[in-house]
Amino acid sequence: MKFLAFLLLILTFSFLESKAKVSDFKVLTLGNVKVYHSKQDSLVAKKVGTFVLVNFDKINYGVGNSQKDTVKIWIPFGEEDWNFLTGGKIPEWSGGITDYSKNRIVLQSQRKSGQKIEKVALHELTHLLLNYKVANAGYLVPRWFNEGSAMFFAKELSVEHAVLVSQAAIFDTLVSLKSIDKVLNFKSAKANLCYAQSVIAVDYLVRRFGKGIVSDLLTNFKTEKNFNKAMINSTGMSLWQFEEELKKHIVTQYFWYFLFGFDVYVWAFFVPLLFALAYLKKRKRAKEFEAKWKMEEILAQKFS
Numbered sequence: 001m002k003f004l005a006f007l008l009l010i011l012t013f014s015f016l017e018s019k020a021k022v023s024d025f026k027v028l029t030l031g032n033v034k035v036y037h038s039k040q041d042s043l044v045a046k047k048v049g050t051f052v053l054v055n056f057d058k059i060n061y062g063v064g065n066s067q068k069d070t071v072k073i074w075i076p077f078g079e080e081d082w083n084f085l086t087g088g089k090i091p092e093w094s095g096g097i098t099d100y101s102k103n104r105i106v107l108q109s110q111r112k113s114g115q116k117i118e119k120v121a122l123h124e125l126t127h128l129l130l131n132y133k134v135a136n137a138g139y140l141v142p143r144w145f146n147e148g149s150a151m152f153f154a155k156e157l158s159v160e161h162a163v164l165v166s167q168a169a170i171f172d173t174l175v176s177l178k179s180i181d182k183v184l185n186f187k188s189a190k191a192n193l194c195y196a197q198s199v200i201a202v203d204y205l206v207r208r209f210g211k212g213i214v215s216d217l218l219t220n221f222k223t224e225k226n227f228n229k230a231m232i233n234s235t236g237m238s239l240w241q242f243e244e245e246l247k248k249h250i251v252t253q254y255f256w257y258f259l260f261g262f263d264v265y266v267w268a269f270f271v272p273l274l275f276a277l278a279y280l281k282k283r284k285r286a287k288e289f290e291a292k293w294k295m296e297e298i299l300a301q302k303f304s
């Protein structure tokens, strides 16, 4: 009985403590950016707030917004706060979420996610601003475009993404843009490929049609409420035509990146093999040259 009372006391205390923590958030205001954080994360909050403020105009303009809305960023310190702010459905290793219904970004501490928190902040900021642009209908934009834009503006495109699409192109396992909508149901390897394809698709759109294409597409989507029609209006291509062109782009521009996916042991075998092949080729050429030279000498002796 005593033990039960003790347990109850502990549970009550931990409950009160978790509630106290949530209400104990401090607010840092930097321009139109508000960062809600714990006392322990004051420095992190300054770093994130400054990074978001510095990059805000570029991303806001990039998605086509003219007004400057206030951005609310929450950085929970512990697990209870994270679960409280994310509804308890988002795993702790997740870098962050954009809560469209509450117009706020919740960032996981770098200690738990292992991801650079300021980069995650720009990724989530793009989701939030893109959602504003399409009148709070961000969830209707195809996921490849939404995720691809967030990764593009957070400058997340990396060699790892290039390796993934290169391998998928070789083994013919590229995911269709439509299937990327179901990314949350996929296992991590396939999900990673979906994210890689998404950022490469948006990067290609920008290379092909210029920097204003993301904003232009979103403006057309807002009026048409149909992404295929928006694509045709903005690019003259249907989604299907774009996807075909994108596949060709991946095969031509990313084909050799699979080589970067080999680990050091494969390279240890591969590099000497390349040298050996180069040496054999050189020796063959030298022999051919020697034979030719001898033949010319014989002919010269015959006819001299």
Ligand SMILES: [Zn+2]
Pocket (backbone or CB within 6 Å): 123, 127, 147, 150
């Ligand atoms: Zn995202």
